[in-house]
Amino acid sequence: MTFETIRLDVADGVAELTLNRPDKLNSLTEAMFAELFEALKSVERDATVRCLLLTGAGRGFCAGQDLSDRQMGPEARPPDLGQTLERFYIPLVTRLRALEKPVICAANGVAAGAGANLALACDIVLAARSASFIQAFAKIGLIPDAGGTWTLPRLVGEARARALALLGDKLPAETAADWGLIWQCLDDEALMPAAREMAGSLARGPTKGLGLIKRALNASPDNDFETQLALERDLQRIAGRTRDYGEGVAAFMEKRAARFTGE
Numbered sequence: 334m335t336f337e338t339i340r341l342d343v344a345d346g347v348a349e350l351t352l353n354r355p356d357k358l359n360s361l362t363e364a365m366f367a368e369l370f371e372a373l374k375s376v377e378r379d380a381t382v383r384c385l386l387l388t389g390a391g392r393g394f395c396a397g398q399d400l401s402d403r404q405m406g407p408e409a410r411p412p413d414l415g416q417t418l419e420r421f422y423i424p425l426v427t428r429l430r431a432l433e434k435p436v437i438c439a440a441n442g443v444a445a446g447a448g449a450n451l452a453l454a455c456d457i458v459l460a461a462r463s464a465s466f467i468q469a470f471a472k473i474g475l476i477p478d479a480g481g482t483w484t485l486p487r488l489v490g491e492a493r494a495r496a497l498a499l500l501g502d503k504l505p506a507e508t509a510a511d512w513g514l515i516w517q518c519l520d521d522e523a524l525m526p527a528a529r530e531m532a533g534s535l536a537r538g539p540t541k542g543l544g545l546i547k548r549a550l551n552a553s554p555d556n557d558f559e560t561q562l563a564l565e566r567d568l569q570r571i572a573g574r575t576r577d578y579g580e581g582v583a584a585f586m587e588k589r590a591a592r593f594t595g596e
């Protein structure tokens with residue numbers, strides 16, 4: 334598949350999706366969303382893809398909405414941002430969270446506005462030491478979107494979430510890792526090798542089981558303890574019927590590495 338604003342490279346079970354407008358710090362345009370949705374469709378449908386790795390080209394990960402598309406003259410009617418969220422941002426982060434395959438974000442540089450929350454919608458976020466996370470919205474009179482008001486307090490607690498959102502300050506990757514906003518901060522040159530190794534390892538994992546783990550964790554914030562226990566019971570029933578569960582147990586008993594097929 335050839336794209337203009339993103340790249341999609343599929344090899345050895347991993348789909349590496351690169352936001353590719355480096356001159357504009359990979360800020361998001363309508364054309365880019367169209368290509369992202371096309372790429373996601375193929376990742377969702379292709380059973381040979383067992384892990385998605387999202388990153389950015391150049392020195393930034395993603396600077397959020399391309400603001401040159403939002404310039405207005407004094408007389409112009411303001412755009413309906415509710416509608417752009419509905420059409421673009423909500424489907425993008427919803428599909429990443431719902432994808433029943435692991436999604437890794439390798440934040441290679443600054444992640445600002447919806448770019449930061451796009452990263453946080455992924456399952457595991459690795460970041461280069463030179464990267465940073467900025468809830469830039471308040472600087473232009475907006476509120477954190479793309480799930481930010483939901484993920485931030487859950488990941489870092491109310492006090493830090495409120496300060497990040499209200500101040501719009503730059504949070505260095507190292508602090509983001511210390512606070513539990515992301516999984517790990519790595520030296521710049523170590524980021525992509527580590528992200529690719531992790532993606533490869535997940536792509537060789539029990540894909541159905543990993544998908545069910547996501548389903549359980551996605552449901553958890555809305556459930557009480559009893560409801561979640563019941564969900565675990567139902568999903569474990571499904572996991573217990575997968576071929577990979579049989580293989581995992583056999584490999585353990587035979588003291589060898591498991592050969593998961595994702596079935």
Ligand code: T3D
Nearest residue numbers: 356357358360396397398399400401414417445446447469
């Ligand atoms: O609108 C809706 O549909 C609602 C949804 C909104 C979602 C949102 O994401 S709103 C928030 C939008 N994003 C921002 O407010 C961040 C804007 N960018 C920045 O604050 C800074 O660029 C950064 C802090 C991210 C990085 O700063 P720095 O100094 O490292 O780089 P720079 O020089 O500012 O940017 C480099 C180039 O990228 C520059 O282009 P130029 O002058 O070299 O041609 C800059 O204009 C461009 N760029 C960076 N961010 C954006 C952008 N161009 C368009 N839109 C951007 N968001």
